[in-house]
Amino acid sequence: MTPQVPTVKFNDGQEIPVFGLGTWKSKPGEVTQAVKDAIDLGYRHIDCAYIYGNEKEVGEAIKAKIAEGVVKREDLFITSKLWNTFHKPELVESALKETLNNLGVDYVNLYLIHWPLGYKEGGAVFPTDEHGKLVFSDVDYVDTWKALEAVSRKGLTKSIGLSNFNKRQIERVLEIATIKPANLQIECHPYLNQKKLIDFCKSKDISVTGYSPLGSPDRPWAKPEDPQLLNDPKLITLAEAHKKTTAQILLRYQVQRGVITIPKSVTRTRIAQNFDIWDFQLTPKDMQYLDSLDCNGRFCPMTGGKGHKHHPFENDEF
Template identity: 85%
Template sequence: MTLSIPSIKFYNGQEIPVFGLGTWKSKAGEVTQAVKDAIDLGYRHIDCAYVYGNEKEVGDAIKTKIAEGVVKREDLFITSKLWNTFHKPELVETALKESLKNLSVEYVDLYLIHWPLGYKEGGALFPTNEQGKIEFSDVDYVDTWKALEAISRKGLAKSIGLSNFNKRQIERILEIATVKPANLQIECHPYLNQKKLIDFCKPKGISVTGYSPLGSPDRPWAKPEDPQLLKDPKLIKLAEKHNKTPAQIILRYQVQRGVITIPKSVTKSRIAENIDIWDFKLTDDDMKYIDSFDCNGRLCPMTAGLGHPHHPFENDEF
């Protein structure tokens, strides 16, 4: 019996499974097996991005599982993201086609602008000057959005959206959009629960996906003294009450709030554990209790982009 995962409907009628597999930091050589395992376990939503450098391996897994008859392409929901060096409108379609080729698919279900800030085009994915600082592009993400609308009209992406944009930046997009963003992907976990931004998006018909839902313990810049969400004693206590793991409590919390959730793992037992959250419910008190963990604890501050006029976290409240 295939696991049935609830879906959330976009404003355009397209449905996205509320739970998926994240692939950021999944190493080439491990990610193919992880995606195969996830599909076998009932995952139907795979979150990817060009900059992760592993879309070809993800594509190999998708191709295999379709060839084996485990899934059809239309059973899967695949997201990819436009990297910062491709913000020039004329580069957008080429960048997406490169992802499509790597993923072995003819369209993605969702294509996001990965960050509102552009990097210098035409070279490395992280272009730096002599001082080792990132070189910025002066492209306005509003112009990039127009190019995303064009690829959506061609059917290369069924829906389009944003990632890591703040309230003011989303408002600027909505002012000019002829195709509205269907989704906003942001860092979201109990230390940064993003309530204000989620409440802002909801009435506008923009769904929210939360990345790093478990606090991204394997982020490359983590310091030993950083607080670790999964080891939070308050969370452990709640997990014991429900006879679940701390990770399962957090993931249940997110889906109960209507946040699309994409934990990353390459370990089969963990991939199975993460999705095993449909047989219990958190009470209203549990939810409020987890809400109280919020401390604006951003783990992905995009320090490389500091000083960019479109940096989303420098000057805005949310």
Template identity: 70%
Template structure:
């Protein structure tokens, strides 16, 4: 039996609270990483169309089904609708494309990746001559209506959103016949998301936290930016528990009831990340980690700044 706790979603399904993220996992690495993770005991794989590696993830899943390690129903697989497919007529094709890439008949969870849409029927990052992203003005509430059809047709057992702020969630909830099951957002001690988590809980929406280690390999990092895993206060705390700073960072969301999806392609790290179920952080130390918050967002999505639906420009949380 897996030692990973599960979170009950408002859709009635359960999601393992710990999974493998695949953002930035390069082609040629991600297939082995997913196989290793499944062998180690991971049962939750987080994917997205825009990561450009769903086919390799699919090859790994196929191998693990065929060798008898897992059955389809043992795994929880998430994918996400990219920004250029927000127009309602494009949503069914987008989910089918992800299913085809992954070699699956259904997803366990399908999310709107971002609330802001990009110009349809072209590149995944459509740009004008000056290099600026071309926006679409499709309302994400209309996109949500198409997501409800995805659930009704059985392409995904649960549907949700990612990177939505409080007021955006309120707009979706006001129009929804199926409530979002999950809101996936950046979450770690520098951006603890307490207000947003409390709001989501009050509406029965589970929270998945991405970049729990502070996304040290993000492509836009600059040398002067702080590295979460190098924080001296964190290192002190890790010594106290005889764990690595990364393991403290991964145990922190578990204690808070947040689903977490660290990415790695290194087998030893995938293993080490999983070794967080043999200890607990005290309530005092969770509260102490909460005090690290400095609104330190590592994934600000600057390419979409100026979009009327950019989630981080117009609201506190």
């Protein structure tokens, strides 16, 4: 029996399952099976991005499951993101069409600006100069937003939103928007609980998706001495009390806060285990305890974009 996953309603009326499968860092050779497994296990929300380099393989899994009659396209919620080299308004539609083509679908449910900062257009996805330093674009993300509104009016995406934007940047978008962002996707876990930004988004009727809810232990730049969220003794104690894994505690924490959460895994047993969080509740005291672990511990600081005028984490409190 597949659990009925709660949904969050966007400000435009579309509903998103509060739990989904993340695909960042999932190797092309493994991600097709992971998405097939997830759909078989009851996941109906898949989070993708152009830069992950695996949208074609995700698309193969979706196509296979639709062909088998396991799901219809309208049963699935698919998110993708506009990469930093396509911020020029005239590049947005073709970038989204490439994603649709990769995924083998006519529309995505949600399309996000992946980062507020742009990179030089027209070449590599990480364009660098002769010193190996990233080359930036000075396109303003408010102009990019206007182009997202245009593709949404064409029906290429049902909803549009932002990713990795800070409060001030969201406010700038809201000032010019004729279509309001439906969602903000940000790094979120007890070490970086994002309470202020989440409260701000709630006040503006913008839903929040939390990525790296398990602390992204397989992030490419991780160092052996970095703190390991999943192995935090405080978490282990709480998990033992609930007879659950630390991962299940972390995922339940987000869902209870109303944060849409998208853990990544390519292992069927773990994909199933991550999904097995509907049969227990964390108490208000547990939630407070988890909130108290916050240490502004960001695992994805976007160091490559340092110095860009639109870098979201350099000059603003949140």
